[in-house]
Amino acid sequence: MNTLLSNIGKIITWQSERQSMIIDSESDIMIEDGLIIKIGQNLGHADHIIDCQGNMVSPGFIDSHTHPVFMNGREEEFQMRLQGATYEEIALAGGGIVSSINGVREATVDELIGKVQNRMDTFLSLGTTTVEAKSGYGLDLESELKSLYVLDKVNQQHNIDIHPTFMGAHAFPPEYLENKDAYVENICQDMIPKVAEQGIAEYCDVFCEKGYFSVEQSRKILHTAKQYKLKIRLHADEFVDSGAAELAGEMKACSADHLMAISDAGIQSLKDNQVVATLLPGTTFFLGKSSYAPYKKLKLAGIDIALATDFNPGSCYIQSMPFIVSLACIYLKMDILEAFKACTINGAKALELENGVGSLEKGKKADIVIWNVEDPVEIPYNVKESLIRDVIKNGKSVK
Ligand SMILES: [Zn+2]
Incomplete structure (x- = not known):
């Protein structure tokens, strides 16, 4: 037929x-x-x-950067932020990423499947037909494997195509705040081998940023991931230039994402190593900031540029790629066809799926x-x- x-x-x-x-x-x-x-x-x-x-x-849109495996939205925290609360005050009130971590750790598989299924319905109705989806609100072995299992189950039942990423290095969980290197060891020695054995994740992502995972810690995690045949992607240079884009080049990552604070050396490294630059203007917008990524500089350097939502409960509660097209045109000054290219074929390139979608x-x-x-x-x-x-x-x- x-x-x-x-x-x-x-x-x-x-x-x-x-x-x-x-x-x-x-x-x-x-x-x-x-x-x-x-x-x-x-x-x-x-x-x-x-x-x-x-x-x-x-x-159909290719949304190459999302964090959909969490239980509840964080509206209360949004409200506190509007009233001027600091990150520390929000954390003290039980908000921030810790509330999402507790939510995932306590949730049953079926509860999480229900949540993720609904989010996938929304993505598809907004024109997204392929979505990359990260774990990263479990941050212990059991909850990370559970998150990836949920993505696999929903992928089997749903029309949308989900491509899962292991992101145990999204943040440091509360029990490791005093001993961060031990958590990096835990990721490398315990989590990555078990994630590979589970066989669901296609990529490994790290939040490489000052105050999160250092370049050295990120390199170690990504090297291990590569040994276990996971493809590499990075949250890079979102708040400050920490050399993360250079690391993305060095590691031959599929994509380096955020890049609001990327340096000239970082741009050169992405260019030399053909790493896709994935820009996430929804996050800048949602946080009320004005530091959009340097789209024109990246384009002039001849780098492939993708756009994605960064959908997550804290810094960007946006699932709409058409809205991301609006933001890219208005704030990044992208040409409309360029924005479509970034949301379709270059999103596919950022996932190494450009031969099929x-x-x-x-x-x-x-x-x-x-x-x-x-x-x-x-x-x-x-x-x-x-x-x-x-x-x-x-x-x-x-x-
Ligand atoms: Zn992200």
């Missing part, structure tokens, strides 16, 4: 042959067995036709958003409205 997307207004997509984003206004798309098999005119008979009524279509091309997964708009500019312009008419995942309408 095949499906034809007909009467498409504009197709916006990366095209490998031309090595650029294109706007195609003449073509239909034929889908079979969940894949795009033809794009062009007069594609012949179809068992099923979806009339796009002159509207635009794009690839991220563009509307023959042989790729039929992961497609049908919009209620005729022109891409309407998406960042309508900051808040949902302009998605339909989401096609593996060739089937799922919205």
Whole structure:
């Protein structure tokens, strides 16, 4: 059985042959067995036709940086922050990451599955068809394995594609605050081997930042992860330049993320080692800061740039990639097609999935958003409205 997307207004997509984003206004798309098999005119008979009524279509979004495995939101902490509370005051009141850690440690697998399932429904309805998802609110062996198990279970049941990351090095858990190196040892000697044995995580991520994991500690964790065949990604240079982007280059990471405080040497290292720079403007926005990542500098250096949500309960409670497109255009001064490139094919590159998803091309997964708009500019312009008419995942309408 095949499906034809007909009467498409504009197709916006990366095209490998031309090595650029294109706007195609003449073509239909034929889908079979969940894949795009033809794009062009007069594609012949179809068992099923979806009339796009002159509207635009794009690839499904690839959200390459999320933290969805937690129990509850942290609205009380948000409220305290609005009233001027410091990080320490929030922590003393039982807020901050510790509350998420307690939540995950105490939760049953089924409770967590319910939460993550609902979040995946939201991602998909907002046009995200592939999502990277990190553990990192368990921070002990059992709770980290539980978090990854939950991601695997939801992935099996859900239409969205989830690519799990082990992030035991998200923060130091309360029981190790006085002996941080011992926690690094615990990650390397105990957690990573067991995570590899479990066989769910594809990547290992570390929060490499002053006050979190040092460059030396991060290097040690990432070296161990590599030995166990996990791919590498990093939270790098979010608050200060700590040399994390240089480490991402040295470790040949798939992606270095945040980068608000990246140095020139860091930029050079990403460039030399072909590391994708993943920018997360939602976090800067949500925290009410003005220090957006230096998009223009990274672009001038010729680095591939991806955009993602960083969805998490503390610093960025945002799941919408269309909203991230708005932020990227408004605050990073990204061109609209560049923003789409960053949310689709470059998101796929940041996950090393660019051969299967991220563009509307023959042989790729039929992961497609049908919009209620005729022109891409309407998406960042309508900051808040949902302009998605339909989401096609593996060739089937799922919205
Ligand atoms: Zn993050």
